[in-house]
Amino acid sequence: MLLMITVAVNEVHAMHIMEGFLPKAYALFWWVLYMPFLIMGMMKLKKGLGKGHDNKLLIGLVAAFTFCISALKIPSVVGSCSHPTGIGLGAILFGPLMMAFIAAIVLLLQALLLSHGGITTLGANGFSMGVVGPFAAFFAYKLAIKSGLSKRVAIFIAAFSSNFLTYLMTSVQLGTAFSGQEGVMISTLKYLSIFSLTQLPIAILEGFLTVIIFNLLWENKEQIHLVGMEELI
Amino acid sequence: MKSKQNLVLIGMVILLAIIPLIINPNSEYGGADGAAQDQILLEHPDYEPWFTPLFEPASGEIESFFFSMQAAIGAGFIAYYFGRMKGRQDHAKNR
Numbered sequence: 242m243l244l245m246i247t248v249a250v251n252e253v254h255a256m257h258i259m260e261g262f263l264p265k266a267y268a269l270f271w272w273v274l275y276m277p278f279l280i281m282g283m284m285k286l287k288k289g290l291g292k293g294h295d296n297k298l299l300i301g302l303v304a305a306f307t308f309c310i311s312a313l314k315i316p317s318v319v320g321s322c323s324h325p326t327g328i329g330l331g332a333i334l335f336g337p338l339m340m341a342f343i344a345a346i347v348l349l350l351q352a353l354l355l356s357h358g359g360i361t362t363l364g365a366n367g368f369s370m371g372v373v374g375p376f377a378a379f380f381a382y383k384l385a386i387k388s389g390l391s392k393r394v395a396i397f398i399a400a401f402s403s404n405f406l407t408y409l410m411t412s413v414q415l416g417t418a419f420s421g422q423e424g425v426m427i428s429t430l431k432y433l434s435i436f437s438l439t440q441l442p443i444a445i446l447e448g449f450l451t452v453i454i455f456n457l458l459w460e461n462k463e464q465i466h467l468v469g470m471e472e473l474i
Numbered sequence: 475m476k477s478k479q480n481l482v483l484i485g486m487v488i489l490l491a492i493i494p495l496i497i498n499p500n501s502e503y504g505g506a507d508g509a510a511q512d513q514i515l516l517e518h519p520d521y522e523p524w525f526t527p528l529f530e531p532a533s534g535e536i537e538s539f540f541f542s543m544q545a546a547i548g549a550g551f552i553a554y555y556f557g558r559m560k561g562r563q564d565h566a567k568n569r
Contacts, residue, residue, distance in 0.1 A: 259511055261523030302555045309548025312541045316494040320501025321509060355540050356527035411510075419514050419521075428517075432510055439506040446490045449483045454552075456480050461559035463566065 257366040257411050260352065260359025267418040272364025275341075278372045282342030289339060295465060303331030304343050306454060311347055315446065317439040325447035326407055329400030330454055332375035333382050334473065344371030369410035378403035392473075393452050400451035404444035408436040 263271070290297050307327035314322040331340045345367050351357040358366045381402040385395035416429025458465060494501075514521060531537035 261525035305551035312544035
């Protein structure tokens, strides 16, 4: 019986935490924590969409980037697969809050159509991918620029951090929910060890992809009129 | 110059995805998130997921169809965006 369950789980490689795989109280806790960011993100998106056609198109681009690359499961050195999140790009361009909402759209579609992730675990997955991810990117970018690094290096570090910290958060979420006797720290580290080796090259890859998009944006910078982003473009 | 840099970056992205397959050819390449779920069930064999997905793709093929659609739609819009900006740029230069 157990073997059957394990095999079944093996076949479904869920994005982040699978449906029903967080105890009820934890699932609810992460939903409650995610909610305010989701609402603020929705307002931010609405405001951003009202700032003219070019801004609307660029929001479309950051959403499409997340949509596209979060669907790619990429092989990693340790012999398992994982995927980029694409959250860093939007977080650098529009600030972290808007991505909280865009992440929810992607997660919801994957939960409903692909049985990846889930409705019950969307609070937790949204918090890691849509809150921790973009805030990590945002602050990593600011910090890197302040320390005098070039824009490209800063973007790379931001996208890398957002991907990696998303999975760090997932490990904490699993570690706290399934700690057992050895305690939260140890079990978090255990889940982190599962994710981190796989995630490291994927996070680097996501860093490169994000720099590629920025290079393309800079190539057409005369045509991209963006209010309030002059220092970026 | 930037597009040359992008070519190098794209090359590195491809390498990052291919090198694992070369140095570690006999692995299963399951999802890391799947491995985490295995870990949960290993340590808590009595844990029962209390909610199951409302809809599950009927097969791995259909699942990968949905994933390809997701990637294709995203890539389509990215191409539309940069095509449009490039067009604008060319138009501005020719005037």
